[in-house]
Amino acid sequence: MKKVAFYTLGCKLNFSETSTISRKFEEKGYRKVAFSDSPDIYIINTCSVTENADKKCKKVVKEARKINADAYVAIIGCYAQLKPREISEIPGVDAVLGAAEKFRLIELLDGFVKTPEAKVLASEIKEATVFNNAYSINDRTRTFLKVQDGCNYHCAFCTIPLARGKSRSDSIENIIRSAEEIAATDVKEIVLTGVNIGDFGIQEGRREERFLDLVKAIDQVQGIDRIRISSIEPNLLTNETIDYVSKSNRFVPHFHVPLQSGNNKILRKMRRRYLRELYEDRVSKIKTLMPHCCIGVDVIVGFPGETHDDFLETYHFLNELPVSYLHVFTYSERANTRAAEMDDAVPMKERQERSKMLRSLSEKKKRLFYEESLGQTATVLFEDDVADGMMQGFTENYVRVTAKYDPMLINELKTVGLKSINDKGLVEVEEAELVFESH
Numbered sequence: 001m002k003k004v005a006f007y008t009l010g011c012k013l014n015f016s017e018t019s020t021i022s023r024k025f026e027e028k029g030y031r032k033v034a035f036s037d038s039p040d041i042y043i044i045n046t047c048s049v050t051e052n053a054d055k056k057c058k059k060v061v062k063e064a065r066k067i068n069a070d071a072y073v074a075i076i077g078c079y080a081q082l083k084p085r086e087i088s089e090i091p092g093v094d095a096v097l098g099a100a101e102k103f104r105l106i107e108l109l110d111g112f113v114k115t116p117e118a119k120v121l122a123s124e125i126k127e128a129t130v131f132n133n134a135y136s137i138n139d140r141t142r143t144f145l146k147v148q149d150g151c152n153y154h155c156a157f158c159t160i161p162l163a164r165g166k167s168r169s170d171s172i173e174n175i176i177r178s179a180e181e182i183a184a185t186d187v188k189e190i191v192l193t194g195v196n197i198g199d200f201g202i203q204e205g206r207r208e209e210r211f212l213d214l215v216k217a218i219d220q221v222q223g224i225d226r227i228r229i230s231s232i233e234p235n236l237l238t239n240e241t242i243d244y245v246s247k248s249n250r251f252v253p254h255f256h257v258p259l260q261s262g263n264n265k266i267l268r269k270m271r272r273r274y275l276r277e278l279y280e281d282r283v284s285k286i287k288t289l290m291p292h293c294c295i296g297v298d299v300i301v302g303f304p305g306e307t308h309d310d311f312l313e314t315y316h317f318l319n320e321l322p323v324s325y326l327h328v329f330t331y332s333e334r335a336n337t338r339a340a341e342m343d344d345a346v347p348m349k350e351r352q353e354r355s356k357m358l359r360s361l362s363e364k365k366k367r368l369f370y371e372e373s374l375g376q377t378a379t380v381l382f383e384d385d386v387a388d389g390m391m392q393g394f395t396e397n398y399v400r401v402t403a404k405y406d407p408m409l410i411n412e413l414k415t416v417g418l419k420s421i422n423d424k425g426l427v428e429v430e431e432a433e434l435v436f437e438s439h
């Protein structure tokens, strides 16, 4: 029985796909082992959002070879689709598979026998038209359920459509079947994931269903306590969806909504499909219906042509908005994107300065959001990554909570009082309330 180990870089979608591919190996009689357990085969699922992501792949391959120089190393994921030749030249790589091939890895690499040249099996992205369903299980406390893949948008800085292809989704019927499979396990929370999940519903190039239909259907699945929407474009986050989530017992009050810039000139240059007024409207709609709702924001700094004043406009826009945290990305040129051809590049030093300012704004926002939650009760899902005798978990509205480790409470939903914020910026709870109650 051959041993196989997996390593995932990047987003929740990648984790759901690695987990599904690993189950296919187990079904075929391979034994799944830890990365350090000297496996016969390494499968590395890559990301390519930034240049850094490419570098990380090379580092992981090096680590794998240190552990077992004879292991067969196969690379999949976004970097593999975008730069298969480049990866095939990395010492120790035996195979590179593209988006259309990665789910047929076992049959395509039959027997995993090393060859003098690395195998490159990566067809053009227009061939990646099939939707492969996927969900993560037994890797983390929360399950990432893939509901959509690819993207039909053309944001000027983004390579994802080139790495994952056209927007496509599974049918609601199939997704409900997966959700019921997950509900049959002891998983308490499902995170809906994809590339552009608000665009859910396109099958074989035709719109068959809508995201709100999926939300309503999955909300009926018994046995799942919490459902979280991973990230959704502002122009696809409809009033109906916000209304529905505000009334649902299972959908948690947490939206992660990419903004990218608070300056309309830059939003147009980025080819985003909204202006800042729409974003502001989404935020106020959410906060009107769910004042304690957590709102996360993606923002890019240093996009070509972004003057210091443009940046300050973004800064003040975010400073005034009642959002809870920011994911700040420093713009980096990506090959084959429109933005890479643009003039008016912002000096890297200036990009880093702006990034630093927004990261400290994010800390301030998060602290404020956590302080607003003190003195209230919330339900925490404690996770199994325990450190220094402490366990952690998220409330429904994404407040990170810490408490003394109790094995009985791992993967349990516990309603507790939010007491104070410790020096690590985590919320502490009333210990007395942390008693396990059997269901």
Ligand code: SF4
Residues within 6 Å of the ligand: 151, 152, 153, 154, 155, 158, 159, 160, 161, 195, 196, 233
């Ligand atoms: S919506 Fe834009 S940023 Fe998001 S994946 Fe699609 S092209 Fe990329």
